[in-house]
Amino acid sequence: MNDIPLSILFGALAALLLLSAFFSSSETALMTLNRYRLQHLVKQGNRSAKKAQRLLKRPDRLLGLILLGNNFVNILASSLATIIGMRLMGNEGIALAAGILTLVVLIFSEVAPKTLAALKPELIAFPASWIYTPLLKLCYPLVWFVNLIANGLLRIFGVKASDHNETTLNKDELKSIVAETDSIMPDRYKNILLGIIDLESATVEDIMTPRNEIIGINIEDPIEEIIQQLKNSQHTRIPIYKVSIDRVIGFLHLRTILTQLLNSENFSKQDITNNLITPFFIPETTPLHKQLQSFKVDKMRIGLVVDEYGDVQGLVSMDDLLQGIVGEIMTEDADVKKYADGSYLVDGSVTVRELNRITHWNLPTEGPKTINGLIIEFLETIPQTGTSLQLHDHQLEVISRNKHAITQVKFSPLN
Template sequence: MESFPLWAQLSLIAFLLLLSGFFSISEASMLALNRHRLKHLIKKGVFGARTTHRLLKHTEKLLSVILIGNNLINTLIPVLTTAIALRTFGTNNLALSITTGGVAFLIIVFSEITPKIIGAAWPEKIALPASLALSPLMRITRPLVWFVNLFVSALLRILRLDTRKAKEHRLSIDELRTIVLESAHFIPHKHRSILLNLFDLENLTVDDVMVPRTRIEALDLEAPLEMLLQQLDTCYHNKLPVYQGDTDRILGVLQVRKALAARHGHTLKHETLRELLNEPYFVPSGTPVFQQLQYFQENQQRMCLIVNEYGEMLGLVTPEDIIEELIGEFTTTMPRTSGTCTDWNAKGECIVAGSMPLRELNRLLNLQLPVQGPKTLNGLILEVLREIPDGDVSLQINGCRMEVMQIDHQTVKTIKLFRPPQDSANEMNL
């Protein structure tokens, strides 16, 4: 070193600082790189993505090369700097101390903190080109890495740590949900809503999406023929359950088009309707929605009737009901109960029927009413009050204030809801 001029020695130290910074920035960017995003870049054919992916398959060797190179350089820099200080200032303790402190400061700032912050902030822009330099370096230093890893492996065996048994990290549903929520700037609101609903669908049963018994449109074969014909003319559905006297005595499912075709032939009678019935399909309460959707797909069914353990009908489910949980309601949905609304008015109020399903109410009015227990607003109010109200009652559930307006046959028939304050709604969504 003494034969080199001072400027050359300082230039060498600056180069070593940059080289150390390269190892630090490469380490930070490689570790911060999103593996799923990297696979996407490989499919797009981005330059350097495949090389980076190949290096990350051998993380332990990659880190060995980076750490060995970084530590050797960070050790060499103080040695060279001390030699320069001794030749320039002699054995002056103050000068040596200042030189040592200055070199340590330069290493920390230019070779450690700054490169790692930059690498973690822009991993893709740095890791992909850096991999092109690290790949040949790994091949060149393979004997050195092998020698060092001999001691590392021995130490791991002494500590009884087997890295081969380390489980591969997989994202859970909650982690995926968090990723979707944090991607608000990249995924449109409607698409994000569908993805979140899809995650929820795994925990739903047919009871959560069914049309409740009180809202089912069905035909009673004991009714007069004129009434049945009028009901068929004004029907909103392609298929109707048919019962006799009691809705628990389901005879079958009628295709409305077949019934109307028979009517045009002037042959429609009670017996004709009975002959047109298809075998009803019953599903026990609590059946998972995914399982039921798979059955609809495999057997080309379009309707199932939900029954409890006593054989009593609770409601019905169609594929459209399940799809509505994902994308929202269709415009062809059957009209709602008279006197109810589906949005807040100018005063921030909304009158709804007690039979309104809670999940549907949350979706329409952007509420956060609990859906783990009762399925309808009437059931939720009765569960909270623990008694049947005998007059006007006001209560608040999850930030939503509501007022009981009408009671009929021991059930809450009509409720007025008041829009929660914006701050409360935001807190519930966190």
């Protein structure tokens, strides 16, 4: 070794440091690859992605190969640095060489390459996969022996390397990912995806028009009043009831009845009852996705939501279902206004589920369905205007109310 020129030793040491940087960076790059993007690239036929995916199916073997290579070059580099130190300064140079090598390895073979790999994993992982694939076959006996011992130790703690599965996401994790796509997806499309993800857990009770807001016609009213209501109605399908909304006798399609109303001089209540559609009743706990299917099978577009006692709790239409799933597509929701300081002015009738979707909060949805109901349940009374409270880590103030409910609430910015 004393006959080898120092220039060759320094060259060999530099090459070993580069190899160490390669092993360190490729390890980080392969382990931080986005598995879902990787799967997408595999489906597109990317050959490098296919090789990387095959390597990642058994991470124990891949890590065994990388760490074998990394430790080998680091130990060899340490030996060369010791020889160089002794050649230059004698025994006193050993400690100095070790200190300098440690600093160089840390900066140039660990921190810098791993940082680059974490920021640009595909840039390093894909070329590395072409090297590791044949290298794994070449070194397989040694890698197998090392993994045999390592996996045996893991089994003591109940971990089996062969049980490794592809990373999966649950619903809440997927919602978090979608909620954080601000830079690549407009809010309106993001809300649509969140609504679809949350489809299975939402019920018709979450999106129905509540009982006190149902606009219907009492068939017992004078015919003149009924005609006036028909002419001024903003809805195409109207529930017709006797005295109380609990006694709905059917739904009236406005387009059908207006033709008769305009062409008949003797329009009567009998004309209305002759054109009624049989009312469709929906249990309040029906999931949205099941109700969508039910509307499709029964060829209906509107129904009354009833509780376990058969009392009408609200009304839901196909339009309500679609809006409940995808939110407001064409226009911004006027019931939730965001201000520049991060505060929100919210209508009391807004559902907790819809507010969570707009703001990406986590207010509880198991109990009351509206913001009004959530506050009243918390305080056990209808608060006065100006009342401030902290509700589930949110500071809010009651802006306005009427005799029966809270009409507007202001949520302060989250700290």
